[in-house]
Amino acid sequence: MFDLNKYRIKYRYSHSLRLFFDAMSKFGIRIAPYYTFRERISSLKTPTLSKELEHCKISFLGPEDIRAMAKIPGRKFSEADLLKRFNEGQKCLGMKKGGAIIAFNWCNFKELTFKWHRMPLGKNEAFMFDAYTLPDYRGKGIAPFLRHHFYKELEKISITRLYSYTDYFNTPAVKFKLKLGAEKEKLNLYIVLFNKWPFHFILKDYQK
Template sequence: MEKSKNGILNRLKCIATYIKYGLFLHGVRNNLAKIGLDFMPYYYCKSMSSKVNPDQIKTPDLDLKLSIFGKTEINYIKNSILGINDNFLFKDLNNGVTCVGLKKDDDIVAFLFIRSQSFYFRNRLFNLNENEHFFVFMYVYENYRGKGIAPYLRYQCYKLLEKEGVNTFYSISEYFNFSAIKYQKKFNAKPLELCLSIKLFKKNIWNFTLKKYYS
């Protein structure tokens, strides 16, 4: 009985979080996907590090350290975030995927997975050149949200990768993830395409380009 109550409370907490951050429709899509009806509209975006205004990036009032995360941090992430254990990202850490993160002392504050090689997303191939990287997935731990951590980490990654000759960055934002779209605009990320991916019962996948944008 206690386990059942905890499950209900966790579900209610998730719903409240979705509503708080404007992710209700995003949550509905995710729940439909769990029963095999996976309809995912998304923007494929491009940003240039040279077009980011550093004055817009508010440095958090925290003593943060930027580093490349290794096995210890990765294991902590896998065990501390619900639903991330089976994420394909962890299988690719030695194959073109890097995890860059922020720490406050020994406490992990946030992290960002970055791809440096061409990859498949929902059976669609995305090609990357040597000067191009793909920002896959960012997460800020709840205790540190609302402090400007996400844009600060992304900007620090720009600066880090510029030293390696990388100046063009791509990312995908789900259409119903309004907070992610707002975050993209902060970095002058421009949509290249509006796409729709349909995956039925975890077997058949179709990809469609609904609209192309020209700058």
């Protein structure tokens, strides 16, 4: 039976273009607009954190944490996927509460990646990606707090230019990055036809 109320709720909280793109994916055409952000080593004050989390430990995670990360419900990355990241020199800054991982953020020093699109990075550049906070700990200021700490750690190794990407329709994430002082660099469009032919376009360059 067609649930009209369910459809209304979905339409209300989903961008009309997103609904169109989702429909196209059923025919083998994937369309994904996204922003490339240029982040900076923030000189802003350290973001505040919920008092209940003040004693949490922030440190770089390692291969010994792979099993715990791979077991997080809803995550699609296997132990092999995560080990590959570490073997490629990528770093992951995490937050633990009572020894358990509750949030983390990854960083790639070689390239900015989005699906099949690749952009090589310079010696002073890094690509921040896969920022994740467990559902029970969201809304407590962890994401900006952890990212700010990552900025400071990267500054220690002479990383001065940071990149990241965000789904065009993910308004909360866009606002979060702008609040941290990030700047929109480009609006991109990624298209894959029948899982075989990828295309990448720059719709707008905000730096020009």
